[in-house]
Amino acid sequence: MITGIPLSSIRVLLPVKAFAQAKSRLDLPAEQRAVVARRLFAHTLDVTLQCVRRQQVFVMTNDPSVRRAATARRAQTLEDPAHDLNRSLELALATLRQRFPDDTLAVLVADLPRLTAPVLTTALLNAASSLQPRHVVDQHGTGTTFVSLPPRIDLPMLFGPGSAQRFAEVGAAPMLFPPPAITHDLDLLNDLNALPAHQKEHLCPSTPSP
Template sequence: MTGWTAVVPVKPWGLAKSRLDLPGEERMQLARAFSLDVLDVVLAAEHVDRVVVVTAETQLGTIARRAGAHVIVDRPMLARGLLNRAIDAGRQWAQVHAPAAPFVVVPGDLPALTAQLLDDALELLAAQERSFVPDASGMGTTLLAVARPALMTPSYGHRSALLHSDAGFRPTPDVDPRCRRDVDTAADLAQARHLGVGPHTTAALAQMTRVTSDGRRLRVASG
């Protein structure tokens, strides 16, 4: 199925990735890189016709508009429930502009995702009226998809995979691992780096020394 509307909800970069064991500036740079890589992916995906970025991050809004995405200026996501509210803002836009088209949420912290992998995942997700991709832990959610925006009822947050399953979304775990690797911790980042990350994330990581073998600490390169 083609003609998807993709909504990308993004926290202000200075508020994002608080669980990464990094100084604030480095966390912000990685959050920026993640979201720019995801933006590039959804804009390049063949099955995606419309991209909606919902964010209070003004720099991202400017970049997204110039790239051809529609931007909804949102309040800063200071609580988990506001992520679902941001997604609903994107759903409302899609309900007006493409009410019969399939609709997918693509979180802004999937740095290993590629356009081809997103297209492949959308083909699988389209088999069900409501579907989702569990994250790498199996407890959370990365992609969340519906056949039309009126069906979208997001429950991102703690144990969202269970919540989405209980709400009637069908799990679709048999996708490439890069579709499931969101990044909240240094261990997640080490795994994403092993899978291969996008150019913005690669450049941000080049400013840092390394992820240690146990993934617990990322140190910033001096100079």
């Protein structure tokens, strides 16, 4: 576990939907989608907890099952304060900013099946040492998987279609050449089928081929 400067001065926020409602674009039965969502979250959170102390990790949710899964791993939780993802993130980040005015704040999506601790550590170090907001563009070149805000700097949250361009327009610099481990989120069945066989089987056992 890495606890030294500058990683000791970063807080990571993972927004997480109820497992039963997540991955709505994944063309699988509802029960399988919930399993995929739960396992994606567990993987992303476990990797994050390998990189920073549990006191630096916050899971934003309003779902009891997500909260139980987070606290079982000793991560802290924040209530999802609104019905809109971006508004909820802005409110949660404002709460963290009040508590940790001298820290970098980072938002990490919770559906990164390829994420590894070395890759996330590199992104967190990049963010913590930057004087301007940073973001990671997803594998499609349009979405966003990670956003960071230096101390005392705030940005509107703009997740959703076309978010990469919108984050750039409000002053977030893209991290150059990030590896697939942090760019490849999982929204569609094609994203699942593109994973190595062992990862695909772990996330969704006996998933039928397209």
